[in-house]
Amino acid sequence: MTKSLAPIALAAMAMVPTALSAQAVPPQPIQGTRLDIVATGETKRVPDVAVISAGVVTQAADAAGAMRDNADRMAKVIAALKKAGVAERDIATSTIGLNPQYRYGENVPPVITGYQANNTLTVRFRDVARSGAILDALVAAGVNQISGPTLQIDKPEAAEDEARVAAVKQAQARAQLYAGAAGLKVKRILSISESGGYNPQPPVMYAMKARSEAADTVINPGEQSVGVTVNVSFELE
Structure with a gap:
């Protein structure tokens, strides 16, 4: 009876390290002051x-x-x-x-x-x-x-990445500004999340014209803004 239980006991013990290693590492506690920044980065593209x-x-x-x-x-x-x-x-x-x-x-x-x-x-x-x-x-x-x-914009991914970089830089600059005004310094970034992104512009209304008019319809693409908003949390000390 003892021999038949031994392999089961050993198997159960072998599973313990695996279960423990799968647990998430708890986040580091904040020692200083938390600062939350919302920043938006933008770039321009011509619609294609x-x-x-x-x-x-x-x-x-x-x-x-x-x-x-x-x-x-x-x-x-x-x-x-x-x-x-x-x-x-x-x-x-x-x-x-x-x-x-x-x-x-x-x-x-x-x-x-x-x-x-x-x-x-x-x-x-x-x-x-x-x-x-x-x-x-x-x-x-x-x-x-x-x-x-x-x-x-057919492929807005590159423009969105430029906007992301601009947004994070803006958030970092703003955090430095707040920290300096409060007599503190930025220790680390706690988290970054994103919202927004590229949205096509509303349609331009096309007016049907009389056949007798000589001028052709012209569509001017202009430029569109591609914007990304980030929420960045900092720890100040």
Whole structure:
């Protein structure tokens, strides 16, 4: 009986160091004064992607006719996009809808007078300088609903890292300022956490213009701010 229990006892003892080593090391207690700083770092970038919503709305006496006309016009729109150099991966269907149209009268049930079909695409333009001309080409191809563009930075990671460095430097400088004013000095950083980050700008409204106007639509990308906010806790002594 004793021999059969020995391996079990040894196995249990062998597990003890492993369990102890898995425990987290308790944080060092603060001996001095805690200072919490919130700082934001920013950097600028020119947007290199424009995203728009382009739709076709058609009406017909019957549902099948409305959908068929809509599909024909949307096929021309997609062909125009591809001809303009927009990659297929940058063209995505976002909504397809079909709704009856009613005529209302007093004290009588509504009467269906026809059907309205709609099909909307989300389109990404990676050449922002040409996006205005492409929007005009879409209208010529049959688009009668446009929303946007939303100007974006395609790969904001490098800009976000620059903003992070700027935010931490600002927090450190501010901590030195507070410490000096209080007759103390910064001993160490206790913790760093992050909030915020890159958010694309709200869409710019595109106004559909009359075909007789000669001027092309122009989209000016300007600059966008990429900001990161950090919360840094310091120990002062």
